[in-house]
Amino acid sequence: MMIGLVVNYANRGNENFGNFWTQNMVLEKQDLSDKPDDGELIELANNGSRAAFAMLLERHYMLIYKIAYQWLGHQSDAEDVTQEVCLKLAKVLKSFDGRAKFSSWLYRIVLNVVRDMQRSRGRQNKRHIALKDITQANSPASQEEATTYSQMWQAVRKLPQKQCDAVLLVYGQELNHFEVAQIMDVKESTVSWYVMEAKKSLKGLL
Amino acid sequence: MVKKTDKLDILKNAEAPEPSKARRAQNLEAAMLAFDKEQQEQLKQKNKTFQGNGLMRRLMSIFNNKRRTFNMDMRIPLGGVAIIGLVLLPLALMYNSTTSLTGLNSPLGQPVQEKKDMQLSEDLNKEKPAKLEERTRSENDGAIVLDNAAPVAESEVSEMAVSSPAIQMESKLAQRPEPLGMVAPAPTIMDGQAGDKFSSEDESSLFITAQNPVSTFSIDVDTASYSYVRSQLENGIMPNPDAVRIEEMVNYFSYDYQAPTSANVPFMQSVEVYPTPWNEATKLLHIGIKGFTPELSERPKSNLVLLIDSSGSMNAPDKLPLLKRSFSLLLNQLDENDTISIVAYAGSAGVVLEPTKASEKRKILKALERLSAGGSTAGGQGIELAYELAEDAKSEGSNNRVILATDGDFNVGISTPDALKSFIEKKRDDDISLSVLGFGSGNYNDELMQALAQNGNGNAFYIDSFLEAKKVLSEEILGTLMTIAKDVKIQVEFNPLTVAEYRLVGYETRALKREDFNNDKVDAGDIGAGHTVTAIYEITPVGSSAISVDALRYQNEKPVSTIGNKQEYAFLKLRYKLPNEDKSKLIEVPIRVDAAKDNIADISPEFRFGASVAAFAQKLRGSNYADNMSYEEIEALARDAKGEDRFGYRAEFISLVDIANSLSK
Known part of the structure; x- marks a missing residue:
């Protein structure tokens, strides 16, 4: 009984907002042609535009990945974080209030996800990292200059x-x-x- | 300073490898799916509100919306919501150790969880004071418990401790109290070490082999002296010579000696003989011991009781707040098999946290957070209570340890240091060991802390910075928590045909009698997992120009006979017990003359670096033997032997030599 009700509501919702959807699609086509800025994309995406959201992601994918890589120094981890951030954006984009720059806001989200990953992986990786540390510490100290960077x-x-x-x-x-x-x-x-x-x-x- | 800055610029050249295209497509697709789902979700919600689905939901959504706009930065739920609070808390604590949890946000749209969490902390608060009081009352008659959950009273107490000159003046003349909330480094007080106590030990003296061929001592893995010396030097103060313990300086560093491969042989020894860098006419006999490093998973479960000094003198940014942050690091290394309890001593002893699984981080950190500094110190009673808790939480095969964190104040409680020592010694036999973490300066009682740790089968560390806390409680935690060999003693018999004189560099407080070596009842130092221990003898070969004692005119001192003739310098014997055994094992190694190196450059940098630390420590101590080596020479020796130095500890040492050099001019 309850389930039936909910489904019913949902269907009605679609009907109610059907108009809204089509309107949006039209808007979208016009705006996307001449490179809308982030703010516009976000607004569109928050009003339900898939294309706008996709474009926003495309545009910032590399930035997200690069931030993650810098903090983690590990490609597949960075890609995991990127995925998590993309998923998260789908959920939280509407909470972006435009007070800060979108990129600043994005940095925060990425850094938070990086933290989460570090913590959840911390335990299982600790031993692994510890071993890595040991083997590296044992390697000969000849190319001191070359190692400064990684050090x-x-x-x-x-x-x-x-x-x-x-x-x-x-x-x-x-x-x-x-x-x-x-x-x-x-x-x-x-x-x-x-x-x-x-x-x-x-x-x-x- | 400006020049140095540029070095960080190399960070911007970080080239990230090209992300995988397949992964990218996958990620984007997943995000689009999430987007679609979110849209549907929203429609559903809007629709419900639209349909007038209850006042509650509308109110809730206002509430949520508000949260959203105020917290644009925050973590947003994606499933594992329940964990977020738990995970955030330690983080907030780590960097915000004294303010309470302002940055915390509960996830959007999770009112149930939020409620639960609130309930949880309420329960915690409710249950604590009751238990605290009960416990304390039974322990000390009618003493007042300072640390309860009432934040107002608490801050008043610490305010008082800060502002009342009367309390401070009594015993802490050198101590300048800082407001608790400040995490920024306190301005250096030039006479900052005035109140610190160190015992004055004479330098190990020179022995004539013919008269005194045997040298016996217990190993020591403590490192407290180095971090103390470092903090003094970094504040521009030449450390008190008595604060410098050579073996602790040398053992602060981890050396890459040859490592054993199985836990049955808990450590390997490496020996080198090479020319002394500070004296051309003598040689160094350098003994390095490397402990076995087991897998982290083989670590025995730990039953740890934190005994925390929350007296007024701990009221400085480099004390209690640093201590709290340090322990949250320790927590990260533990899991649900481990238990943690917390006892504070401040005016009176009180249980802050009953034995709790280390996986309940939130609870533990909350308890830590409640600690504040104020009142006088009663270390003794705290210690009794801590051992009682350790006893309660003991289990089969567990590693039971009380970790005492203090700035060295033991004014009240078990009345004399000797009584305290024997108490700890007794408990050691019940399988509860003691580690001591020293904090801050101005009040630091080095001798007592050393004595306590040595009597308790434990180790003493001096925590002067968050980085040091990381080294001790995170990177080297295995060694701290897991003993792989106990009562390790070294005995060296020198051959009078080849060695005229010898002296042990450092280990003044660790000397043993010759007969103690074979006596398994005599306690000695322990080696933890992965520890390295270094001992250095300076030997004067027969015929060297450096022989300081003239031959006697009327006595014939010629040795009767030796087995090794002139083939051996000495015979090294090591005794140790496996952690769960009472009978010691013996390792014997002859040290051959022909294995000695003629040039210091021929030995591995690990040994050379150790020699440079020994030289520096002796110079700081004003040693009679190594004083003619200049700081520049020490620095050159260390620099040349720096090796890879992954954590930068050796580089830091080099900078300390430099500071000492400029201070000494």
Whole structure:
């Protein structure tokens, strides 16, 4: 009985909004021809436009992937995160309120998913990573120069999370402190402080 | 500073490998499906509201919408909603250790879950004070419990501790209290070490082989001294020579000595003899021991009791707040087989958390969060309570350990240090060990903490930074939690035909009597999984120009006979017990003259780096023997032997040598 009711509601819903759908399709075709900006795409997508959503994803897919890769340093993990972010966007796009830049908002979502993944994988991977660390530590120390780069990455990824985020956003993503502050939801001065703290921790490598 | 910055610029050249096209198509398709589903979902919802489906839902959706706009950053539910709260909490704690959970958001549209969580924390709060009080009352007659769930009272207490000069002045003259919430590093106090206590040990003296051919000592894997020295140097203070313990400085670093392959042979020893970097006429006999590293999964279940000093003196950013963050790191390394309990001592002893599965992170972190600093210290009673909990939570084959975190205050409680030591010793025989984590400076009682840890089969660490906490509680946790060999003793008999004089570098507090070596009842240091231990002797070969003692005129000191003739420098004996055995095993290795290297460059960088640390430590101690090696030479030796240095610890050491050099000028 209950089920029947729900289905009924749903069907009615489609009828009620049938008009709305077709309208939207028309709008969509016009707008997509001359490269709509993110804000427009989001608005369209939030009104139910598949094409707009698809275009938005296409446009930012590489950015998402690249952020994920920088934080994780591992391709298939980065691709998992990208997938998760795409799925998430489908659900949460409507909560984007336009106060921040879409890209800033996207950074936050990606970073959150990265965190989630790190945590859920942390346990099972810990041993794996520990073993990796050991074997690497054992390798001969000849090409010191060549390893500085990867050492730096290792060290940066091992920083406390906020410092790591700040450093990667400022140096890895080359954002200015204002944008970073927005993404991290802290004051600009706090960003500078995180970076400074990180430098202190990394000073052996700098 | 500006120049250094540029180095980070290499981060921007990160080239991500091209993402897989197939994966991309898959991902996009999945997202489109999710999008479609979401649209349907929304229609359904709208429709229901449209149909006037109850006031509740409408109210709820207003509520939700509000949340949405206010929290554009936040985590959005995607299934495993229940976990999110649990997962967020440690994170929030880690970086926000003293403020409460402001950044927390419950997921949209999950009112049921939210309620549950609230219920949960309510239960927690309700149940704690009751238990706390009950426990405390039974333990100490009528003492007041400071740490309960009433946040107002709590903050008042800590405020008082901060602002009342009377309390502070008494015992903590050097201590400058900082507001608890500040996580930024406190400004350095130049006389910051004034209140820190260290025992003054004379440097191990030189022995004449003919008179005293045997040297016996217990190994030591503590590292506290290094981190203390580091924090002093980094604040621009030359450390107190008594704070420098050479073996702890050397053992801070992990050396890549040859490793054993099975747990039955818990460690391997490597020996090198090479020219002393600070004295051309002598040689170093360098003994390296590497412990077996088992799989993490083979770790025995741990029953840990955190005994936390929450006295007024802990009220500084590098103490209690750092401690809280450090323990959340430890939690990440544990799982549902492990139990955690928390006892605080502050004015009176109280149980903050009854034994709880380590997988219940939320509960544990909440308990930790409730801790605040204030009041005087009664370490003794806290210790009794902690051991009681450890006893309660003991189970078959578990590794039972009390982890004491303090800045070194033990003013009240078990009255004398000796009584405390014997108490811990007794408990050690009941299979409960003690590890000590030292925090902060100004009040640090190094000697007592050392003594406690040594008597408790444990180890002592000094946590001066979050990175150090990471090293101790995360990277090297296996060694801290899992003992692979206990009562490890080293005895070296030197051959008077080849070695005229010798001295042990460091290990002053670890010397044993010759007869103690074969006596299994005599306690000695333990080796944890993956630990490395280094011991260095400086030996003066027969005929060397460095022999400091003239031959006697009236005595014939010629040794009667030796088996090895001039083939051997010494004979090394190691004794150890497997963790669950009481009878010791013996390893014997002759150290041959012809195996000695003539050039320090011929030995592996692992040994050379160890030698450079030993040189530095001796110089800081004002040693009579190694003082003529300059800081520049030490730095060069260390730099040359840095190796891959994955975690940057060796690079950090080099910078410390540099700081000491500039401070000494």
